[in-house]
Amino acid sequence: MSDAAEPLIDHDAGEEALWAALLRREPLPGRFYAVTTQGVVCRLGCPAKPPLRRNVRFFDSVAEAVSAGFRPCLRCDPQGARAGIHAAAVRAACADMEAAVSAGDAVPPLAALAERAGYARHHFLRLFRQVAGVTPASYAAALRARRLGEALAAGERVADAVASAGFGSESRVYEDGARVLGMTPGSVRRGGAGEVIRTAFGSSALGPLMVGMTGRGVCSIEFGEDEARLRAGLAARFPAARIEPADEAASEAVARVLAWVEEPCGALDLPLDLRGTAFQKRVWEALRLIPAGGTVDYAELAARLGMPQGARAVARACAGNGVALAVPCHRVVGRDGALRGYRWGIARKAALLRLEGARRG
Incomplete structure (x- = not known):
């Protein structure tokens, strides 16, 4: 040496x-x-x-x-040996919580999860946040919300669904329904009944697109093969919602989206009605900070969010984004620069990056 x-x-x-x-x-x-x-x-x-x-x-x-x-180095673990062990422990804890929620049982407390994993309570809490991007309590809340939504969509009475999902009281879910479910429990049970979604369609260089807009803002920007399939996808998500033709606001929104596709410059600034977990929304907000023409990889984005081992969790949040372009998940690539999955197709992802790159150049 x-x-x-x-x-x-x-x-x-x-x-x-x-x-x-x-x-x-x-x-x-x-x-x-x-x-x-x-x-x-x-x-x-x-x-x-x-x-x-x-x-x-x-x-x-x-x-x-x-x-x-x-x-x-023992501190930063460049080979990822300890990181793999930590990730496996967190996955096992997540599986324990999912099994408990599925069975209608109480979610194991942090102390019990840490003991099963073989870590001190405070140390396991830190590891869980690094790997999953959320605390065990937030992860458990998301599982309960998912079970609640599934039970309501299946037609269970609200009181029964709330109890089976492990929520302490029905009133708590109603008071905080927007955060837990994105709408009230009754609306979920009725398949979106009471929701009014205005839709507008346009033809872009990337194919047909649809903008869906509630009174709070844009809840959906989707690419598809044709208007019929786009409308059917929205109807499947909200089977009992009132889906109506565009009003002035929705028409203006689709015009702005189409103009942006033709000349992508800066952020697509629209009022948004984003529906997801607290972690998903955190990732989506980080995506909106990536400038047009730029890219980051999943690991880098996870590091920016303070969770260096959370690349997979970030990728799942990107996959859950239903508002194309305004939440630019197309700007996230693999560590080697290769294009990974995109819910509207890899070809569209590549085309978007080419358009933004040409505009930037």
Whole structure:
């Protein structure tokens, strides 16, 4: 191994940027640095005190650094060994909670989940938030809300559905129905009865699209093969809602969407009625901060949200987005830059990125 006092990096622009990221403790997926005086390799973003620059070497993989004689850092776990163990423990806890909710039993408390996983309570709480992106309590609440929605949609009486889902009282669900379900329990049970959704259609360079709008804002922007299928998809989601032709606001919204597709510039600024869990909404708000023409990968977006092990949870939240373009999930790509799943088709995702890139250039 080279002497520690000898400069070990070339001061070119690429490594200048990596060094600046190291000092900021900024996570950069797929890039690592080794500290020659300590003999360890770390991921960029490691919480350890930054080393002297002359003692740093940069690598494209942990395997390359290990071959050069460095051992993985115990703090940032660049190989992901501990992260895999933590993720498995969290998945097991999630499975326990799902089983309890499905059976109509009480959700295990945090102390019991931590004991089963073999961690101290406070440590397991931190691990769960890192992996899942939410606390165990929030995850359990989302499971209860899902079970409640399924029971109501199946026609159960509200009181029975509330009890079987594990909510303490019917009044609590009614008081906070918008947060729990996106509408009142009675409306869910009636398949959206009482909801009025105005729809407008247009033909874009990416194919037919539909905008659905409630009194609160746009709740749906969907691409499809034709108007009939788009309308049928909305009707399946809200079988008893009143779906009516566009009013002035909905017509204006679809015109703005079509204009944006023709010339994508900046954010598509529309009043939105986003319906999802607290975590999903948090991810969707982060998506809206990605500028047109830019992309991030799932791991990077998870790191921005303070959950470095939460790439899969972020991907699921992206997949649950039903408001194309205004919530630009098409700007999230794989770590290698490859295009991953898009509910409106990979071809549309690629076309959108090309359009935005051409506009930016």
